[in-house]
Amino acid sequence: MAKKKITLKLDNQEYLDLLKIISIGEFAMYGHKISENDEIFQLMSSIYKYAEDFNCEDLVRGPLSIDNSYEVDTGFMSDLINETFDIGKIPGEEDIRFMLKSSE
DSSP states (O other): OOOOOOOOOOOHHHHHHHHHHHHHHHHHHHSSOSSOOHHHHHHHHHHHTTGGGGTOGGGEEOSOTTTSOOEEOHHHHHHHHHHHSOOOOOTTSOOGGGGGSOOO
16 A cells, blocks of 8 residues: 655644654553554654754664664653553552553
């Protein structure tokens, strides 16, 4: 299938809102899956790479040395998920927010 080109004209707030929408979608898609969809990952990365142009460079990491891709910052993702969803401890279960913390 041939790709079609689109042009988006966004201000800084609109890009931040787009970043939030994509990040929430990423969390929903990959929160419980082990494998990632490479096509979707590359699409997200292609949007994340413009973060600096919209004064959002502290919310995105990249280019990563592995494949020059970009990803949302884990701290931003954690804060966004906590503000968007009512996530916390389930009685008798571990705190599921551990998934959002970066490994050290």
